[in-house]
Amino acid sequence: MFGLNKKDSALLLAVAVLTMLAPFILNPFPTDSGLAQFNAGYPDLMQRFVIFGIFAIGFNILFGLTGYLSFGHAAFLGVGSYSAVWMFKLLSMNIIPAIILSVIIAGLFALVIGYVSLRRSGIYFSILTLAFAQMSFALAYSVLTPITNGETGLQLSLDDPRILDGASTTGSLPVTSLFGLEMREAVDMAVGPWSFTFSVGYYVCAVFMILAFYLAIRIFRSPFGMMLRAIKSNQQRVSYTGLNPRPYTLAAFVISGMYAGLAGGLLASMDPLAGAERMQWTASGEVVLMTILGGVGTLIGPVLGAGLIKYFENIFSKINDNVLHGWFSFLPDGIEDFIVTIIHPFVGKGWHLTLGIIFMLVVTFLPGGLVEGGQRIARMFRGKKKTGGADAAKTEAAE
Amino acid sequence: MDAIILQILNGLDKGSAYALIALGLTLIFGTLGVVNFAHGALFMIGAFCAVFVQRVLTLSVETVDPTKTDFLGNPLKVKTPYVENWFGHDFGSAIIDWSVPLSVLFCIPVMVLIGFVMERGLIKHFYKREHADQILVTFGLAIVLQEVIKAFYGANPIQTPAPEMLSGVATLAGGIVYPVWRIVYFCFAALIIGGVFAFLQFTTFGMVVRAGMADRETVGLLGINIDRRFTIMFGMAAAVAGLAGVMYGPINAPNYHMGMDFLVLSFVVVVVGGMGSLPGAVAAGFLLGILESFASTTWATTTIPGINQIIIYLVAIIILLTRPRGLLGKKGVME
Numbered sequence: 121m122f123g124l125n126k127k128d129s130a131l132l133l134a135v136a137v138l139t140m141l142a143p144f145i146l147n148p149f150p151t152d153s154g155l156a157q158f159n160a161g162y163p164d165l166m167q168r169f170v171i172f173g174i175f176a177i178g179f180n181i182l183f184g185l186t187g188y189l190s191f192g193h194a195a196f197l198g199v200g201s202y203s204a205v206w207m208f209k210l211l212s213m214n215i216i217p218a219i220i221l222s223v224i225i226a227g228l229f230a231l232v233i234g235y236v237s238l239r240r241s242g243i244y245f246s247i248l249t250l251a252f253a254q255m256s257f258a259l260a261y262s263v264l265t266p267i268t269n270g271e272t273g274l275q276l277s278l279d280d281p282r283i284l285d286g287a288s289t290t291g292s293l294p295v296t297s298l299f300g301l302e303m304r305e306a307v308d309m310a311v312g313p314w315s316f317t318f319s320v321g322y323y324v325c326a327v328f329m330i331l332a333f334y335l336a337i338r339i340f341r342s343p344f345g346m347m348l349r350a351i352k353s354n355q356q357r358v359s360y361t362g363l364n365p366r367p368y369t370l371a372a373f374v375i376s377g378m379y380a381g382l383a384g385g386l387l388a389s390m391d392p393l394a395g396a397e398r399m400q401w402t403a404s405g406e407v408v409l410m411t412i413l414g415g416v417g418t419l420i421g422p423v424l425g426a427g428l429i430k431y432f433e434n435i436f437s438k439i440n441d442n443v444l445h446g447w448f449s450f451l452p453d454g455i456e457d458f459i460v461t462i463i464h465p466f467v468g469k470g471w472h473l474t475l476g477i478i479f480m481l482v483v484t485f486l487p488g489g490l491v492e493g494g495q496r497i498a499r500m501f502r503g504k505k506k507t508g509g510a511d512a513a514k515t516e517a518a519e
Numbered sequence: 520m521d522a523i524i525l526q527i528l529n530g531l532d533k534g535s536a537y538a539l540i541a542l543g544l545t546l547i548f549g550t551l552g553v554v555n556f557a558h559g560a561l562f563m564i565g566a567f568c569a570v571f572v573q574r575v576l577t578l579s580v581e582t583v584d585p586t587k588t589d590f591l592g593n594p595l596k597v598k599t600p601y602v603e604n605w606f607g608h609d610f611g612s613a614i615i616d617w618s619v620p621l622s623v624l625f626c627i628p629v630m631v632l633i634g635f636v637m638e639r640g641l642i643k644h645f646y647k648r649e650h651a652d653q654i655l656v657t658f659g660l661a662i663v664l665q666e667v668i669k670a671f672y673g674a675n676p677i678q679t680p681a682p683e684m685l686s687g688v689a690t691l692a693g694g695i696v697y698p699v700w701r702i703v704y705f706c707f708a709a710l711i712i713g714g715v716f717a718f719l720q721f722t723t724f725g726m727v728v729r730a731g732m733a734d735r736e737t738v739g740l741l742g743i744n745i746d747r748r749f750t751i752m753f754g755m756a757a758a759v760a761g762l763a764g765v766m767y768g769p770i771n772a773p774n775y776h777m778g779m780d781f782l783v784l785s786f787v788v789v790v791v792g793g794m795g796s797l798p799g800a801v802a803a804g805f806l807l808g809i810l811e812s813f814a815s816t817t818w819a820t821t822t823i824p825g826i827n828q829i830i831i832y833l834v835a836i837i838i839l840l841t842r843p844r845g846l847l848g849k850k851g852v853m854e
Contacts, residue, residue, distance in 0.1 A: 189651045240839060243554055243650050247790050248839055251832040254783060258832075263825030401783060405658065412655055465670040473670065476662030483656040484644065 128337050131419060135333055139326040142166055143316045150313035157438055160431055163306055163319035164390075168430045170322070170329040171386045176410040176422030177329075177336045178379020183408075184417035185340070185348035186372050191246045191404050192233070192253025196226040196377040198260065198399030200384025202267070205274045205394045212284035213294045215303065215324070219385040226381020227374055234373035238366060241355070253401055260396040273395030296389050298324060303390060321390045328386060329423075332379060337419055339375070348372050380407075409479055415489030424490050432471050439467040525695050526812045532701040532770060534808020535708030536562075539763035540785040541792060541800035542712060543756035549732045549795045550749045553642055554650050556657035559782025560664040561757050564633065565626055565764025566773035567668055569679045572622035576602055576615050617682045619768055626765045627758050634757030638750050661778065669775040679768035686769070700769050707766050711759060712801055718755075719797075728752055732795075787835040793848025803846055807831050 124132060138145065147161030160166070179193050200222035207218035237248040260268040268274055276293050285294070296303045298320070306319035339345050350358050351365045358365045388394055397403070406429065414425025444460045444467070451459065466474045486493050540562055547555045579598040587595040603611030614621065641660065645653045680686060681700040689699045719725035731738045731745040738745045764773070771777065784807075792803030813819060814830040838845060 187651070189654065236836065236840065240843060243654070243794075244790065244839055244843070246651075246654065247786055248836060250783060251787060251835050255829045255832045258828035259825055262828050402779070408655070408658075465667075470666060470670055472662060473666035476659050476666060480641075480656055480659035480663065483652060483659060484641075487652065 122334065124337060124341070128341065128419075132330075132334055132337060135420065135423070136330050139170060139330060140323075142169070142326070143318050143322070147314060147316055151315050152313055157443070158435055160435055161316060163304075163317055163322050165430065165434050166319075166322045167325050167386075167390050168434070169427045170325040171383050171390070172407075172410065172426040172430055173423040174325075174329050174332045174386070175380055175383035175407055176414065176426040177332055178376040178383070179407045180376075180411050180416065180418075180422040181336060181339060181379065182372050182376035183411060184422075185345060185352060186369050187352035188238070188241065188369060188373070189246050189408070190237075190249040190373075190376075191401060191408065192249035192251075193376070193380050193407050194401070194403035195233070195253040195256045195399045196230055196380035197384040197387070197403070198256065198394065198396065199229050200226045200381035201388040201394035201398055202260075202274055202384075203381075204385040204388035205276070205392055206267075208276060208282075208296065208388070208392050209280040210283065212282060213296050214284070215296050215298055215385075215389040218296075218389060219328075219382065222385030222388070223378050223381045226384065227378040229381075230374045230377020231370070234370050234377065238369050238373060250401055250404070253399060253404055257396055257399040257401070260399060268394075268396060270396070273393050275393045296392055325386050325390070328382065332382065333419070333423070340419060344368070344371070409475070411489075413479060413482055413489055415491030416487075418488070418491040421489050421491040428490070429475065432475055436467055436474065437469065437471045441468075521693055521695060522816075524693065525697075526816060527809055528691075528695070528697055528701075529815075530809030530812030531705045531805065532808075533811065534805040535705050536763050536767055536781065536804075537785055537788045537808050538801045538804025539708050539711060540760055540781055541788040541804045542715060542797060543760040543763075544785055544789050545792070545795060545797050545800040546715075546752055546756040546759070548789070549797065550728065550752045551638075551642065551646065553645060554653050554657070555642070556654050556782065557637070557661040557664060558657075558756075558760055559778030559780075559785065560661040561630065561633070561760040561778070562764040562767075562781055563668065563773070563775065563778030564664060565630060565761030566679075566768050566777060567672060567764075568626040568629055568761060569619050569622040569765045569768045570672060570677050570773055572625050573615075573618045573679055576600065576618050576621075580604065619679055619681055619765065622765050623762060626761045630758040630761030631754040633761075634754035635750060637757070638753040642753070661782070665775050665778060672775065674775060676772035676774040678772045681769035704766050704770065708763070711762055715755070715759065716797070724748065724751075784831060787831055791835050791838045791845055793845030796845065796847040796849060799845055799847030807834065810834065 122129070122132075143161050143166065145161075146166065147159045149155040149159050151159075160169075175193075175197060179190070182193075183189055203225040204215075204218040204222040207221045211217055233249065233252045237245055237252065240248060261270060278293065282294070301320055303321040303324065304319070306317050309316045309318065347358075347363075347368050351368060355365055384394075384398070387398075410425035410429050411422045412425070413428055414423065415421025441460060441464060444463055445456065448456045448459050464470070482489055486496075488495070540558060543561070544555060544558050547553055547558070577600050579600045581596050581598050583594045584597045585594050587597075589595045600611060600615060602614050605611065606614065637660070641656065642653075645656055681703075685699045685703055687699055688696050689702065690696055719729055727738065727743055727745070728748055731743075731748065735745055764777075767773075785804075788803045788807055789800055791807065792799030792801070810830055811827065815827040819826050
């Protein structure tokens with residue numbers, strides 16, 4: 121299907137089905153049950169899942185395939201957001217031109233930064249990208265205020281020109297749309313005690329993510345992808361074979377920058393404002409965390425990682441002491457309080473701590489991330505079956 | 520002329536902090552070959568040592584003073600720190616006043632211990648792995664340390680004032696007015712840097728460590744337990760970062776993410792100075808601190824807007840592209 125082999129088609133199909141059915145899958149608990157706060161099926165969060173999924177897929181094309189660890193990828197996301205919001209301000213509220221512009225601008229940006237940074241490799245490359253990203257952040261925060269609106273962040277306003285549909289702007293701020301279909305439109309569906317929300321914005325993002333995922337599979341399986349892997353495993357040998365690795369790495373860098381731009385554009389399309397903090401290096405660190413947690417160099421890993429971190433950020437951080445007391449109320453008072461005090465630092469506002477610990481454990485024991493973990497578990501089960509069979513055979517033979 | 524001297528002085532205190540952190544980073548990198556992203560967190564923990572000592576010293580006992588009343592007419596409750604009860608009022612309050620310099624004494628063993636635990640417990644397992652893995656795991660550790668501190672002390676900055684005697688301003692020769700504590704900080708930094716260099720240069724232990732930095736395997740073959748010495752160096756590097764943090768408290772109130780802010784800049788400093796070169800790290804630290812302060816003058820910011828924000832990164836990019844080894848980098852280190 122679409123030039124993919126059977127396994128990849130199955131993977132793509134699975135991802136497509138899962139993203140399309142996400143409003144159901146992520147809302148497994150009835151709205152009035154105590155577990156309803158674990159429901160992640162509301163549009164805002166689901167959009168973040170897929171948007172950061174795109175971001176991580178793009179990052180993985182660079183880090184997973186070439187092994188170049190960029191610590192400045194958030195800069196491209198930020199640039200994408202800014203250009204999308206400018207498009208909303210100047211041209212029209214339609215998201216298509218905004219996204220196209222954000223991808224192009226982020227690509228150009230990545231071309232310049234990549235051209236310079238890729239002269240060095242290893243830790244120097246990380247520091248260079250970090251330096252560039254911090255520079256963009258500092259500039260966006262201070263000097264470029266006319267373009268970025270500094271600390272407040274770039275927002276829409278009523279007197280923006282909006283050449284194509286400026287006339288229709290009346291009393292309230294216009295909303296982003298896809299040819300008239302408003303992004304924030306949503307349909308609620310109630311089935312018994314469950315309620316599911318289908319939002320236009322989410323499905324637009326989901327379609328973009330499936331396309332991005334498809335493209336990533338094609339890149340992974342293409343000769344170009346093979347070349348990138350060759351560079352990762354031994355760059356010197358690639359040069360000795362008479363091939364110049366630079367254009368390949370630069371292409372990978374630009375592609376992943378464009379993915380980040382797409383993610384930034386989508387973020388701005390869902391909520392038309394852009395702030396400099398999206399470019400800060402902690403944001404770049406976040407995408408590194410996502411990719412590593414999910415599994416570097418695997419296709420599905422980054423998406424899983426992005427989902428996990430965003431889930432943590434939005435759901436885990438909401439567990440406060442009251443909720444904990446509710447859970448452990450079946451225990452005697454003293455033990456209940458004790459357990460709540462122990463768990464308290466790890467949830468709620470302290471969710472970063474849990475994330476940091478999980479991340480360290482993954483890097484130390486499971487370098488392949490969640491995907492490797494899944495594979496290991498699967499192998500364990502399969503292995504058990506086999507040894508079980510062998511044992512049975514042995515005993516039979518003995519008898 | 521005065522303006523130039525003033526800018527140099529202004530650059531010195533930040534430069535000292537950069538130099539101290541970069542020195543520790545380079546010590547770790549030069550000995551163990553590990554890129555330590557958690558070094559900023561060590562700096563932050565140092566600063567919170569001062570907060571801890573301050574909190575402990577000001578632990579108070581509450582007594583009711585029947586002779587005085589508060590504005591509602593109730594007997595006044597007076598809080599007296601234990602140290603004042605134990606050592607008398609004058610000496611006790613002097614101890615509290617000098618809590619930041621005193622926490623230096625507390626900080627050294629704590630930081631050395633943290634350094635040992637970190638190296639033996641975590642970093643040890645990453646010698647054979649790629650630099651990217653080392654960066655990632657120490658980055659995770661930095662997040663954890665930062666969050667632990669946040670869980671204990673909250674997200675707001677906590678003031679750790681300098682002793683009253685050292686908190687004013689001094690008028691230097693030429694009529695330059697300059698905060699005393701910054702001069703103290705610079706002298707302190709110079710002392711520590713000098714101490715580290717002297718230790719490496721003039722003691723047998725330092726000689727072995729330098730030999731190990733040059734060729735670890737051969738030193739090991741000579742029957743010297745170089746691993747243990749490197750662990751001690753890690754503890755020392757952690758202590759240097761911690762000391763830089765303790766004394767930085769009065770200049771900038773400690774908060775839980777100060778380490779991350781300094782970390783990025785210190786890495787840039789290390790790269791500019793030359794990976795693995797101790798004098799390079801120190802020189803680049805002071806140089807970039809002073810450059811930054813010159814770039815913050817109104818003259819510079821009006822000529823090139825925003826230059827004060829980006830100067831360090833700009834210098835780093837230019838240096839990395841034109842002189843990949845950094846200012847004083849040696850051949851063959853991390854290429």
